Amino acid sequence: MPANTPSSLSNWWCDYSTEYAFVGFSYEITACQDVDTLRSEFMDIRNNFNGRYVRLYGFCDNDGYYNDVIEAAWDAGIGVHALIWFGFDGTDQWIGRRDELFGILHSNPKAKFVTRVVQFGSEPLYDGVLPPTQLAAQVTAAKANLTSLQIPVTVSDLAYSYQENEDDGAQDVLDAIDLIDAHELPFFSQEAGTANASWPIVLNDITWFIDNGEGKKIYLSEASQNGWPSVTSSGVQPNSPSAVANVQNEHDYSTVLDAHCSFFKTAPGGGIGWFWHIYSDDMEPGYGLYNTKGKLKFPFSPRTSC
Template sequence: MPSSVPASLNGWWCDTNTEYAFVGFSYEVTACQSSSQLKSDFANIRKKFHGRYVRMYGACDRDGFYDDVVEAAWQAGIGVHALIWFGFDGGEIWKTRRDSLVNSLSSNPKAPFVTRVVQFGSEPMYDSVLNVQDLASQVTQLKAKLAPLGIPVTISELAYGYQKNNGAEPVMEAIDMIDAHILPFFAQDASTAAASWPIVTRDIEWFVSNGHGKKIYLSQNGWPSLSYPGVEPNSPLAVADVQNEKDYYNLLDSMCNYFKSLPAGGIGWFAHIYSDTQEPGYGIYGTDGKLKFPFKPQTSC
């Protein structure tokens, strides 16, 4: 990163047409990680795995937390897919989180230079937290607030979240890019990760066909290594263990040329999630701080 904050975003970000294959990790922040922890993890994502981005997941409502995220990302030379988290309990706290994030993005001079996009919710349509028209309106309003900062807006959502709302065309039109959830473990026809490619491409092809040519990232994307209440398969054949988690990422990595071939410069995928300390079973790192399996995915091919 430069020694001082640039005056403009012109020419700052890589063209999204160059972004495909592995791009980074989802990173769960309910623990409200310390500034030093964020700096250590983000630097590791950049240096060890060559990640371009960290995709926020969950929420930390500590004052100044996103400023800590910005500083850690700045020091690591990594971008952030920020998130306004609705949670699972209803209520209006998302409005406070939205306003807090906008304030941080507006007041921190480094924020626009690490915040690649703001996600207005994670599976907001699947969870029915807002109706389609209201969600599209919120996205449009947020875009207007962030336009002077050059920060685009999206939502992070399952194909089914759109499909259950007849395609949710107002939302699809409103968002600037597509952050898609690909979680084949939960499919009705799931079995093993190694056999999940038809499930993966089924959802990808829906986004490609209905996404108006917009850039697509697989933002919440993985296969759990253990099953527990809330992370249970919908198929008796689906297997949650470390071997299947490993096989899933090996499968994605082996399909680099497929991801590269898709519209808008191809599809980039995140690994969900960085560590089992953040969300049990999904981490690349175990609770012991060690890699659960070798992980060196391609960032280009």
């Protein structure tokens, strides 16, 4: 990063066509990590794994917390996919989170230089947190709010969610978003077995987004979705009796993604970038690259270009 914030965003971000293959980690902030922890772990992502971005997951409702995220990201030289968290309990807390985030994006001079996109999530269509037409209206309003900052807006969700809500206005959401944040659920597929055999499941959803996504940029992101668990738990149970959860399969899933670099590079919309879910088992048990003792579960050096 430069010593001072630039005077404009001109030529600041790389072209979307360069953002394919591995681009970074999902990173949960529900623990409200302090700025030193954020900075240290963001630097680890940037320097040891060549991650461009962290994709925020969960929430921290401490006043002004996103300022800490911005500072840590600036110091680490990493971008942020910011998140308006709806949660799973049907409350309206997301409204306050939205307003606080927008306020910081406008008031912090570094914000637009680290915030690559704002996401509504996680899986609001799937969870039915708002009727699709209302969710689309929120996206449209957010885009208007952030126009001067040149920050695009998207929704993190499944292909299944759009398909199931097709008659209720899901197309309005797909039309409104600037880019596609696609969740992948190969472990939870009824066809799941080992991670090595998961590519057809992933490809099926990607193909739907390519066919219906109006040529928009695609990222595979987030939420127990673009990863493979090393253990099952009360909230992580497969829908196939053949699905195998262990460290070897978690590693193998990363290898499967890595092996399709050329496909990700040439996909419509400027290629497909993928995030690994998630940075640590302390955030989401079983999905982390690091275990709860802070040790890498397996060597991880995914391709960022090909």
